[in-house]
Structures are given as structure tokens and as C-alpha cells.
Amino acid sequence: KAGVTQTPRYLIKTRGQQVTLSCSPISGHRSVSWYQQTPGQGLQFLFEYFSETQRNKGNFPGRFSGRQFSNSRSEMNVSTLELGDSALYLCASTRRGVVGEETQYFGPGTRLLVL
């Protein structure tokens, strides 16, 4: 099976702009989680989508939003970009086992630089 893919891989934006990142999970996986990785804050959970519904949300401002499509692909959007939004944005595809146990596999990430 193909792994988790994310596009674009690199992005440069300026303050005030908005950005949309895309994630395609592993075929058959219905859940996608998003994380922000920075040197100072480490890996922080943004939100998770399962069957097109946001199931869980982290402690990020409303400028961060996401959605999931019927084919399980997910997008996240950041509006009114701030310098502090510069980070590696990772999505994870979740495999659900026979008794419901979940395992997350990460994509390569999108590196966002806000100038």
C-alpha cells in the first residue's frame, strides 16, 4: 500500500495570508490526525477527523480548521497567518485493528515558513 502523502511539501507565505494543506491517508484508513511540530513546542495535536467528522480538537485558535472528504482525504486551513505558525505540519493516518485498537502512521509533513 502507498504510504501517507502530504502536499505541498514546502510552502512560503507572508503574514496575514491563508494556507491550505492536504493529506491523503493510507488506503482503507478512515481517520486522519493533524499535528504541528516546532522546535519550541514539540509535537502538538491539532485535530482529528473520522468519517468526515471532527472527532477531537486540540488547543489551537480558531484560525486553524480542517475537513475530511468522503474519500478520507483531509485538508487543514490556517487563516491570517502569523510568524509563529511557521512549523512542520504532519498528518497521521490511523489503522484500526480487529478489536478497534488504533495505530497512527505519519506522512512526510508540509514545512510552512511564514515571513
Added chain:
Amino acid sequence: GENVEQHPSTLSVQEGDSAVIKCTYSDSASNYFPWYKQELGKRPQLIIDIRSNVGEKKDQRIAVTLNKTAKHFSLHITETQPEDSAVYFCAASMSNTGKLIFGQGTTLQVKP
């Protein structure tokens, strides 16, 4: 709130030695504890995980132990090799939340 503490932040060992990284979690409802390895410029890669119904799991040179009473779990790497050099993250999660709470990471350097 939910929190995972990871120690040490850096660890340097000689090739062939063992390395141990420890994590403590705060939410007693957590029942899944994965470990990820992240090489420079690469994605976090799942190397081993443990669920709350077992106390120990081993995969070749890597093992993880879990003490639910103490809310503590550890990663053990034996016979370390230079290619083990990377940043290692522990995480904790509850079922059906899709949410991993990560430790701050441990930079492991294996000197040849």
C-alpha cells in the same frame, strides 16, 4: 490537563551500549503508548508500541515496558548502533480519540 514528560532530553552512548528513555503520563485513562523515531528531515516513524493490557513488549533490540500504577513507560534499546541516532518521541493516547500526546523528545547519539 493531559501531559507526557520525557527524560532525558539528550542521551549519548557508545556503540554497543544500551539506551533507556523514560516517560511519565498524567491521564490515567490513557491506554496506548507508542514510540516514534524521527531522523533529521524525516517523518516520525513508529518503532514499537504497547497497550495497557500488557506490561512489556519486545521487538529484536527494542523493548518497551509499562507500569500503569506508576503511569510510567520506558523504551530500551540494546546493542546500540550509529543508525539508532535520532530523536525519539514517546506518546500516550486513549482509545477512539485519534489524539496522541507527545513527550518533548530525546536526542540519542550513538558514538562509533
